[in-house]
Amino acid sequence: MTLYGYWRSSAAYRVRIALNLKGIEVDHKSVHLVKDGGQQHHADYISLNPQQLVPALVLDDGEVLTQSMAMLEYLEDTHPEIPLLPSDTLAKAKVRALANAIACDVHPLNNLRVLQYLKGEAGLDDAAKDAWYQHWIVTGFNAYEAMLADTAGEFSFGDSPTLADICLVPQVYNARRFKIPLDNYPHIVRIVENCNRLAAFAEAAPENQADAV
Amino acid sequence: MTLYGYWRSSAAYRVRIALNLKGIEVDHKSVHLVKDGGQQHHADYISLNPQQLVPALVLDDGEVLTQSMAMLEYLEDTHPEIPLLPSDTLAKAKVRALANAIACDVHPLNNLRVLQYLKGEAGLDDAAKDAWYQHWIVTGFNAYEAMLADTAGEFSFGDSPTLADICLVPQVYNARRFKIPLDNYPHIVRIVENCNRLAAFAEAAPENQADAV
Numbered sequence: 001m002t003l004y005g006y007w008r009s010s011a012a013y014r015v016r017i018a019l020n021l022k023g024i025e026v027d028h029k030s031v032h033l034v035k036d037g038g039q040q041h042h043a044d045y046i047s048l049n050p051q052q053l054v055p056a057l058v059l060d061d062g063e064v065l066t067q068s069m070a071m072l073e074y075l076e077d078t079h080p081e082i083p084l085l086p087s088d089t090l091a092k093a094k095v096r097a098l099a100n101a102i103a104c105d106v107h108p109l110n111n112l113r114v115l116q117y118l119k120g121e122a123g124l125d126d127a128a129k130d131a132w133y134q135h136w137i138v139t140g141f142n143a144y145e146a147m148l149a150d151t152a153g154e155f156s157f158g159d160s161p162t163l164a165d166i167c168l169v170p171q172v173y174n175a176r177r178f179k180i181p182l183d184n185y186p187h188i189v190r191i192v193e194n195c196n197r198l199a200a201f202a203e204a205a206p207e208n209q210a211d212a213v
Numbered sequence: 214m215t216l217y218g219y220w221r222s223s224a225a226y227r228v229r230i231a232l233n234l235k236g237i238e239v240d241h242k243s244v245h246l247v248k249d250g251g252q253q254h255h256a257d258y259i260s261l262n263p264q265q266l267v268p269a270l271v272l273d274d275g276e277v278l279t280q281s282m283a284m285l286e287y288l289e290d291t292h293p294e295i296p297l298l299p300s301d302t303l304a305k306a307k308v309r310a311l312a313n314a315i316a317c318d319v320h321p322l323n324n325l326r327v328l329q330y331l332k333g334e335a336g337l338d339d340a341a342k343d344a345w346y347q348h349w350i351v352t353g354f355n356a357y358e359a360m361l362a363d364t365a366g367e368f369s370f371g372d373s374p375t376l377a378d379i380c381l382v383p384q385v386y387n388a389r390r391f392k393i394p395l396d397n398y399p400h401i402v403r404i405v406e407n408c409n410r411l412a413a414f415a416e417a418a419p420e421n422q423a424d425a426v
Contacts, residue, residue, distance in 0.1 A: 050359035051314060063303055066360075069317065070309035077302040089290040090276055096283035101264060104282065108321040117348065122331075122341055132335060146263035147279075 001026040004048065005055040006033045007209035010107055010170035011068035012055040016209075017166045018072050020200035022079045026057075030211035033112055053113075069103050072163055084163050095157045098147055098164035102171050106140035110174065130178070137171075137180050141188060144168070148187040154194050161195060169195050173206065214239040217261065217269040219246045220422035223320055223383035224281035225268040229422075230379045231285050233413035235292045239270075243424035246325055266326075282316050285376055297376050308370045311360055311377035315384050319353035323387065343391070350384070350393050354401060357381070361400040367407050374408060382408050386419065 003019070003026045005012030019026055031054050032039045039045060040052045049056040049066045057065040057074075065071050076084055085092050108114070110133050118124045118132060151157045156164035172192045175182060182189050195201045206212055216232070216239045218225030232239055244267050245252045252258060253265045262269040262279045270278040270287075278284050289297055298305050321327070323346050331337045331345060364370045369377035385405045388395060395402050408414045419425055 051318065051356040053318070059303075065306050065310065067310035067313040067317065069313050070306045073309055074302060074306040077305065089287060090272075092290065093278050093283045093287035096286055097278065097280035100280040100282050104280070104317050104321050105264065105266070108317050109327065114322065117345070118335075121348070122335075122337060122345060124335060128335055132330070135330065135334070143264040 001060060002029055002058040003027070003055055004029045004031050004045070004058070005209075006031055007206045007212040009033065009054045010111070010174060011053070013170040013173070013204055013206060014068045014103075014166045015055050015057065015071050015075075016204035017169065017201055018075050018084060018163075020204050021084060021161060021166075021198075022075055022082045024075065024079060028210065030209075032211070069099070069163075072166065076163075084161065084166065086157065086162070091157065094151055095162045095164050098144065098151065098156050099162075099167045101140060101144055101147065102164075102167040105143075106136055106171055107167075109136040133178055134180050137175050137178075140171075141175070141182075141185050145185045145187055148191070152187055152191060154191070156191055161198065161201075165191065165195050165201075168192060169201055214273060215242055215271040216240070217242045217244050217258070217271070218267050218422075219244055220419040220425040222246065222267045223324070223387060224266070226383040226386070226417055226419060227281045227316075227379045228268050228270065228284050228288075229417035230382065230414055231288050231297060231376075233417050234297060234374060234379075234411075235288055235295045237288065237292060241423065243422075245424070282312070282376075285379065289376075297374065297379065299370065299375070304370065307364055308375045308377050311357065311364065311369050312375075312380045314353060314357055314360065315377075315380040318356075319349055319384055320380075322349040346391055347393050350388050350391075353384075354388070354395075354398050358398045358400055361404070365400055365404065367404070369404055374411065374414075378404065378408050378414075381405060382414055 003015060005028060031045055033054065040054055046052055048064050051066060055068060057071050059065065065074055085095055115129060118129050148156060153159040155161050156168060168188065169192055172188065216228060218241060244258055253267060259265055261277050264279060268281060270284050272278065278287055298308055328342060331342050361369060366372040368374050369381060381401065382405055385401065
């Protein structure tokens with residue numbers, strides 16, 4: 001399999017963590033999201049992913065998967081030996097709700113194309129763009145921290161890593177990069193520390209990728 | 214089960230469609246997203262869903278599910294007789310990718326709280342807000358239309374309705390409400406017509422809900 005990604009892409013970061021946790025080796029190809037007007041907008045990449053977003057996962061038979069959450073579920077379906085979802089249906093729904101609280105309600109609002117639109121077409125200045133960024137992190141983390149009261153152990157759900165942690169860790173990485181204070185989120189901070197002690201998470205971090213600058 | 218929703222909420226609309234397709238009866242409770250400063254922000258609702266978003270699905274034993282995509286997967290896990298995902302793992306990943314192309318990359322950018330922030334805190338005027346709305350619909354539908362070339366039959370994936378259609382139909386409903394031209398999306402328009410011929414989709418439409426005004 002080949003993962004087309006970018007070191008700073010949170011969605012690619014998620015997939016890297018899952019691959020590492022499950023012990024699946026893949027080739028990595030870098031799609032530079034800024035250089036050359038954004039390589040994700042080049043014709044050869046559009047033929048892989050019409051959404052012009054990373055990541056894309058090309059399977060050994062040439063089939064292409066897009067959308068990081070769909071990839072995580074695919075890896076779970078095809079490599080269930082190290083599970084990233086609980087087996088109980090209710091527990092599974094709770095993990096997916098935590099994961100989507102990040103993947104649907106925080107990350108899409110703060111990714112590169114959105115920030116570019118806000119500064120470009122919408123004409124926001126840096127202060128207004130930063131306020132937007134912080135607003136959705138704070139709104140999302142306030143809720144996630146509250147949800148953890150019902151679900152957390154050593155990790156977001158119980159005592160082993162799940163799709164929820166896989167979404168949380170890249171989002172916290174971004175929050176720190178943009179210097180958002182995390183003092184109000186003791187459970188989130190504790191869980192992310194537990195995650196980052198695992199090699200699977202640490203090795204997936206942006207700065208450890210070959211295309212990091 | 215009780216579904217806390219709102220007639221115009223796209224995420225609640227998705228869950229209504231899935232419940233109808235699977236023939237599951239639930240009680241409906243309306244959470245008015247605008248009246249009283251937004252009933253989703255009231256303490257009694259926050260105790261159900263700390264995200265202060267609809268829908269929330271309260272199970273018969275009192276457990277609460279949040280996040281519409283997690284609910285759809287839960288309904289699939291617990292009521293598999295009328296499947297809304299294919300059984301093949303690759304096909305499943307493609308359906309989930311289509312669904313998430315809407316649920317992660319279009320809808321979160323255009324929902325009520327985001328439009329309120331853009332007009333309020335960010336100070337955009339109506340024209341700039343409408344341009345934002347249209348931009349993310351057009352970007353998302355351009356990609357979805359292209360993805361359909363690989364997947365579509367009578368519906369977004371093959372010839373029966375899936376989670377992809379369940380996400381698409383509410384998004385097209387919104388696009389029409391905001392008068393976005395759909396001429397460039399013949400496959401999307403055709404598939405949505407096929408969906409809306411089914412009672413399960415038609416009866417889930419916003420205007421057919423008890424709390425519609």
